Amino acid sequence: MADSLTLLELLEQSGADVHVYDLGRRVGPLAREQFLAFEQATQPYPQPMQRKAWFALVQNAAGQASEPVIWFLRLSLDEQGLLVQAERDYLLNRLLESAKAQSAGADAQGFLQDNPYAFTPRDDRMALFHACLSRDLGLPPSRFYEHALAYFRGEPGWDQWGFVGYQGIADVACRHADSPLSEALPHLPPEPLVALCHNLESQCLSETLSAALLARLQRAMQDEPRDPALIAALIRGLAGGLAHAEVRQMLGGVLGDPANTDIELLAAVSGRAWELLGDKTYLRDYLERLVDNEHGQAAFNQCVSDLLSLPTLAGTVREQFRDPSLSHRVREAFGNLTGQTQTT
Secondary structure: OOOOOOHHHHHHOOOOEEEEEEOOOOOEEEOHHHHHHHHOOOOOOOOOEOOEEEEEEEEEOOOOOOOOEEEEEEEEEOOOOOEOHHHHHHHHHHHHHHHHHHHOOOOHHHHHOOOOOEOOOOHHHHHHHHHHHHHHOOOOOOOOHHHHHHHHOOOOOHHHHHHOOHHHHHHHHHHOOEOEHHHHOOOOOHHHHHHHHHHHOOOOOOHHHHHHHHHHHHHHHHOOOOOHHHHHHHHHHHHHHOOOHHHHHHHHHHHHOOOOOOHHHHHHHHHHOHHHHHOHHHHHHHHHHHOOOOOHHHHHHHHHHHHHOOOOOHHHHHHHHOOOOOOHHHHHHHHHHHHHHHHO
């Protein structure tokens, strides 16, 4: 199958620039070679979510003022995280039919009509995608950007967040790696802070911005009572800063605390900051916290199955469950998961 035409190559035959964006765990561009290898079923999808590849194909006619053509698609993955080729072949046939229709004057978006593999991203993900795409294509941000930027500079007052559009927050998160966000973070009310963190999770964080987020996380962990949604959002926001040792140490310390069994916190780690769990110590602590979560075996199953679907973590997770130093309760929960998997 590696020698057959791929979706990416078929779109490139038009002469347009084609960009691929992952829309699963984070929102951001995928390298052409990486996506091509996935389509050829020689490499697993790098960041699967719910055992699917969620992505956007963007066809941009270079040098033309027309809007890019965008297709949002999701494809199933097999047990190795590889493409289920029958689904991709269906899309290829649909795309060829659509190309013929376009030559007769039809809309390019007809490809998506009644397409079982098309999807519409949630509003927040759509906003972040458009913010990333406009930045990467050198296009101006949305009309909400200037007002959001003024808010993060503290100009209208920190309590005036209700007038800030979510698209503007996404634009600011994509275009500002440090100032004014790092200066704003100590002052933000919970609602705009959560929105900002959900957009920062897909960005590469500077040391200054990471430090400001860490300071807010420390504050949130000391609050009485704690706000689980805020803590989870801050962990998600820090996902783009895992290259910094201070971020890894702080999140590792969170997992090392036996009190941190809230499922929102734990799902934020495995869903957005999963690279942290490549460290066997942090992974062991994560599993020990997870087995004590308030939703029991069902949540344990969901989070561990999610980790096992990640190509970069699956081997480490399986090895951890064979470690005799792991508690009996964690090994028993994993046995319950594998037993259910084998009987379904």
